[in-house]
Amino acid sequence: MRGHDWINTCLPDELILEIFRHLADSKPSRDACSLVCKRWLSLERLSRSTLRIGASGNPDLFISLLSRRFLNVRTIHFDERLSISLPSPTPTVTTLSSSSSSPLLFISNDGRRGSGGDQVYASPKSKNKGLAEDGGGKFESYSLSDAGLSALADGFPKLESLSLIWCSNVSSLGLISIASKCTLLKSLDLQGCYVGDRGLGAIGRCCERLEDLNLRFCEGLTDAGLIQLAYGCGKTLKSLGVAACAKITDSSLEAVGSHCKSLETLSLDSEFIHNSGVLAVAQGCPLLKVLKLQCINVTDETLITVGTRCFSLEFLALYSFQRFTDKGLHAVGEGCKKLKNLILSDCYFLSDKGLESIATGCKQLTHLEINGCHNIGTFGLEAIGKHCPHLTELALLYCQRIGNYAFREVGRGCQFLQALHLVDCSSIGDDAICSIAKGCKNLKKLHIRRCYEVGNKGIIAVGEHCKDLTDLSIRFCDRVGDKALMAIGRGCSLQFLNVSGCHQITDAGMIAIARGCPELTSLDVSVLQSLGDMALAELGEGCPLLKEIVLSHCHQITDVGLSHLVKYCTLLESCHMVYCPGVTAAGVATVVSSCPSIKKVLVEKWKVSERTKRRAGSVISYLCVDL
Template sequence: MKGADLINTFLPDELLMEIFQRLEAKLDLDACALVCSKWRRNERASRRTIKIAASGAADRLLEHAVGRFTGLVNVFIDERLPSAYHNPVVSSRARRNSLSSPAELHNVTGNNSAEENEPERFCLSDAGLGSLAQGCKGLEKLSLIWCSAITSLGLINIAENCRTLKSLDLQGCYVGDQGLIAIGQSCKLLRDLNLRFCEGLTDTGLVGLAQHRGNSLVSLGIAACAWITDTSLQAVASHCHCLETLSLDSEFVKNEGIISVARGCGSLKTLKLQCMHISDEALEAVGSSCSSLEMLALYNFERFTDRSLSSIAKGCKKLRCLTLNDCHLLTDRSLEFVARGCTKLTHLEINGCQNIETSGLEYIGRLCPGLFELSLFYCPRIRNSAFMEVGRGCSLLQVLQLVDCLSINDDAISHIAQGCRNIRKLHIRRCYEIGSKGLISVGENCKLLTDLSIQFCERVGDEALIAIAEGCSLRRLNVSGCHQITGNGLSAVARCCPDLVYLDISVLKHIEDMVLAELSDECPKLKDIVLSHCLQITDVGLAHLVKGCSQLETCQMVYCPLVTASGVATIVSSCSKIKKVLIEEWKVSERTKRRVGSVLSFLCVDLL
């Protein structure tokens, strides 16, 4: 009926808000808010999550957001995000002297000198956090990433007002012990806590939190906190019996701290360690006490041996994900222990473990049939026969990543392709012996492949890319540095892969404008393209590209000598969804800078 508001008459507010909460796209929510004042009011009340920058006029922005969206439960504040307000004053993120006492550097009330506060007045401050605390008393998740001006005073305000807080991320915040203790005393539902790069904390703060909130804490992350030692971990072990996830990066923690956690937190499921002073004794305690462990990541370990992995394999039968990064004393025996003891393994990453060779991976292939993802970085001693065993035994494998594996060739890739036909993601970088033969086998056998990256595999040519295009429906393709690939191979990709959303053809010598014209005609979903170092691409090719690829969001085209300011203007003016263009600054006109300066990123090269 003309003039009658039937929707608002019969649709109750509660149902309208339920509809709004099921809309995920911000653009859809914004469109709904423009329908009428009732819809705008309900849409604002239904918003549960916001993400804003911590720099610029952060306090004012947060105050406005809290006043407008009254139902917020998840708030993410990150100084790394671009600010909505331009201000010439750059927020201070200077690190304090790590050798100074936290009490000397940052007191509880945060009353720093006027001179110190001057460069930080445009950061998020305790006043802004106070507005959040007063306006969002139902807050459940709060992330403060690199908010360097926040002190204990701000955290105390959050603790006193946001009693339902469940997750707190303080990465890079220089908060003090009293604020953390206040969170422990008041936030009885706290489950997740991230203290990475919180340089102002000492054992006093973490011990106090553990004593008050140990019964609820499930996840804890600590990194680069010079004043947190084994004393804190012993408190965690004594009070946090429900802890399931621990991520620890520290130069000051020793065996005693890890042993305490292993014995006191038997429910641990995820353990990530980068601690240079721990040895076999600590990991033996993990193996003997943490039978529920499912994920283990060990980074830069130089003091533990195969003995550690033997203990893990004996005691952690539920282990599914294992990462070994720069563990120089480990040998094939470690992988043999894991393969025999942890047959449920689904994810394996080996990075820079120079003494792991072929036989260890052969055991994984024979004894871990559920392997889903395999990543090998800088493993020059692993040879083709290992991949023959993986191909035979790991038919469920879907993700394979190989970087600088210099002893394998086409035979290794053929073994994988013929045995692991469920491969969906294949990334290969700088494996110089791999050529077209192995990739042709992938195209013939791996019909589910959607994500292919073959960076700097100089033996791969057009015939491989044609086979891949005809056999697989790619969504992501990276062939940067594959100098034998020409427009013929990429034309096949354009014709056969209409769902392509990401393409990197940087450092290809033989790519001309015609390729961009074919992409425009055949790949309308393309969102991200990398053209850097393509010496024959011109403004004409870019004009062809934007005609059909209207969804383009990012474009990188540095060191393209035939691209001019006109080509840059074509990209930014024709693509309404463009978010980032990487280009040399001297190629951009002043008019383009004024119109779309926020989407331009410039290559920075300092010539001294």
């Protein structure tokens, strides 16, 4: 019957809640449902499990309001780096009150950061270093304080995951409130918080279910706090991250090794950690799966122990190591048979022999990144190609000694390779790319930057053989031209393309992409001096799903080309067009008026008219801002 509310009459609360849970990935749909009626608004709030909050106003009032509206929240992310300026006097989102200094509310059901609407931001007045001027001319902090944490502990006693990112006004006092009332806490991220030992000790005593702890840049902590936590949470702690904590030394890690038998992940970045601390963890934590080290005072002795004791290790990352050699890596290859992911960055004393030990011993390897290890060359990578058939991702950055011949073995032996990243590898050219294209036909992502020996021949081979390729980036490879893009357009259905700085590419190559890649969503054609309006017109007609485009430094682009582009690309969200002399204020106005989903336009300030500022000031970003 027309006008009869069948849904609210027939469906119980439980079923409507279940429907809302299936909309977890679509915040706009959930928001639309909450506007249907008061019942749906109430039920939709009950289904929310995660809040993301930027710099807040009055912490006590703010948290109290949230706790009354969202009763089933289990995860809260505070990140005081999130702060925006909204010049529009009448924002389209719901505020907590009519006051101009009230924070704006954006809430996410899942833990992921969406695109433009899943955070709680401060009001426009808080953009200046977290301070806002009140009516009396004084400045009020918009940072989360201990009072806010106390209110959070009272309002969300069932909290399981809490992130406090760069909340500089939080201290041990607030953390003690959390510890005493949120005893179900499993995950705690204190990155950039100046909390002390008393607060961390309270967490150790009260939160007996804690599994994940991040202490990056917590400068106020010493060994005493972490030791207390290890005593209290030793049975449950699975993940620990420590970085730039000058007063945390080997003593803390020795306590972790003695009490945290379930530890699976350890991430350390410290100049004050030596062998004894990491050795204690390697010897005392048999379940260790992930080990990330940036500790300049750790030597081969530690890696040898890792190789002989950490048989469950799957992920090893070694950054800026200057005191260990192939001997340590050989021990890892001998003992860590389950290793799948290896990152070697700025490890100057490693050579081909160490990498060969990994290749022959760790045949389950799937991900390998070598960054700035100047003594690793062709022979080492050949060994990977011969012995690691499960490799799916390979990244080589600043590897000047690795040549084309190594890729013959990779092409022969690593048929499941899906992603290849090459940056500043001067000895790698078309022969290497051809070997990969012919042997690794499952390739989906190819990123090449400043590899000047790579040209049309290699990219044409990719277009002919890698039919599953969806992500191609060939930045500043100045030998790549139109013929390469024509082959890609014929053979691949790209979603992401970056050809920034490939100055031989003209309209002809980009037209081939427009006609052959209708699913393209992201495009960077910056610094292409020969690209003109004809290419933009073809892109508009052929790539209607385009969401991001970078046109900066394209001197032949004009307002005419932009108008053709946005006529069909109505899903466009981001457009960068600085240093485009043919683009005027009229072209900028055309972009913001024709694209209802636009969120960011980067352009010179003088090209934005007053009318455009009034209409879409919140999405305009300027290359230069007034000081």
